[in-house]
Amino acid sequence: MALHALRRRFVDAPDSWGARRRARRWLWFADKFPDLRDMTVLDLGGRIDTWERAPFHPKHVHIVNLEGEQIGDGNGVPEWGEVSRGDACNLPEEIRARRYDVVFSNSVIEHVGGHERRLRFAEAVRGLGTGYWVQTPYRYFPIEPHWIAPGMQHLPNRVKQTLARRWPLSHTPAKDMATALENVLWTELIDKTQMRHYFPDGTFHNERILGLTKSMISYRPV
Numbered sequence: 001m002a003l004h005a006l007r008r009r010f011v012d013a014p015d016s017w018g019a020r021r022r023a024r025r026w027l028w029f030a031d032k033f034p035d036l037r038d039m040t041v042l043d044l045g046g047r048i049d050t051w052e053r054a055p056f057h058p059k060h061v062h063i064v065n066l067e068g069e070q071i072g073d074g075n076g077v078p079e080w081g082e083v084s085r086g087d088a089c090n091l092p093e094e095i096r097a098r099r100y101d102v103v104f105s106n107s108v109i110e111h112v113g114g115h116e117r118r119l120r121f122a123e124a125v126r127g128l129g130t131g132y133w134v135q136t137p138y139r140y141f142p143i144e145p146h147w148i149a150p151g152m153q154h155l156p157n158r159v160k161q162t163l164a165r166r167w168p169l170s171h172t173p174a175k176d177m178a179t180a181l182e183n184v185l186w187t188e189l190i191d192k193t194q195m196r197h198y199f200p201d202g203t204f205h206n207e208r209i210l211g212l213t214k215s216m217i218s219y220r221p222v
Helices: 002-012 017-032 048-053 115-128 157-166 177-185 192-198
Strands: 040-044 060-065 081-085 100-106 129-137 203-209 212-220
Touching: 017 129, 040 115, 048 060, 048 081, 100 115, 115 129, 115 192, 157 177, 192 203, 192 212
Parallel strands: 040 060, 040 100, 060 081, 100 129
Antiparallel strands: 129 212, 203 212
């Protein structure tokens, strides 16, 4: 119980340390794309409620994820938003035919399923927008960010499966061991060499905590 309270205080609460870091990231994103309010954005793998909670939103945001539905307050998609179901590594033709000012992705590339699919994801990011902004956690930060477990990303899958089922600080605790294993196998953090390989035309940026890289961002200005 105490661990859940600690997690909420430092990660989940609106005034938590994690929330303040996310707010700073939004401001940094807006600084790199100062005309964002007049732009169209394709968000690969995101949620419309993320943009509803943001301190600003673009002229139009097109969300594409595997669920194809809004996860938010139940009030429907705002007039500036659009939600489609689709695989970011194999987008339907009607989406691939469109062009956007910015392609945005936050903590998605580590979940798409291996090197070949990451290449296809990066191709979509780089090809569908004039600019792009991609963030992902850094593999060698000491804390695995999805479960907030020290060094979990370097453990054998059997141990990770048990942690994913039982670790009390998990973002989304698994209901059973089979689900825990699925969650583990669909989470593969990447490193700086991989990030630069997938986005060679981007500007690379480290997000640091106490001098250690916590996450990586690659962006291409408009």
